[in-house]
Amino acid sequence: MHNILFKAAWKILGRKELHIDKDLCVKCGKCYKTCTHGAIIQNEDKSYDISNDNCHRCNHCLENCPKKAIKS
Numbered sequence: 572m573h574n575i576l577f578k579a580a581w582k583i584l585g586r587k588e589l590h591i592d593k594d595l596c597v598k599c600g601k602c603y604k605t606c607t608h609g610a611i612i613q614n615e616d617k618s619y620d621i622s623n624d625n626c627h628r629c630n631h632c633l634e635n636c637p638k639k640a641i642k643s
């Protein structure tokens with residue numbers, strides 16, 4: 572329920588979902604370690620994706636990415 576309300580509020584505010592620019596990402600894993608909501612997923616090829624259903628938009632991953640590869 573919390574997630575549904577959060578997503579609705581996010582849409583009303585007009586904020587975009589986050590994604591990782593694979594051309595910029597160097598697979599360092601800092602975003603994965605930083606996210607306390609389990610919203611960063613590690614893929615088999617060691618690349619990362621963001622599960623926007625779990626993301627709380629705290630922006631910690633954006634602030635800690637050394638390559639500025641996380642975009643909204």
Ligand code: SF4
Pocket residue numbers: 591595596597598599600601602603619635636637638639640641
């Ligand atoms: S912190 Fe940035 S460069 Fe490192 S894995 Fe995450 S998106 Fe890629």
Ligand code: SF4
Pocket residue numbers: 589605606607608609610611621625626627628629630631632633
């Ligand atoms: S914004 Fe916060 S919750 Fe969302 S993926 Fe980044 S660190 Fe995780």
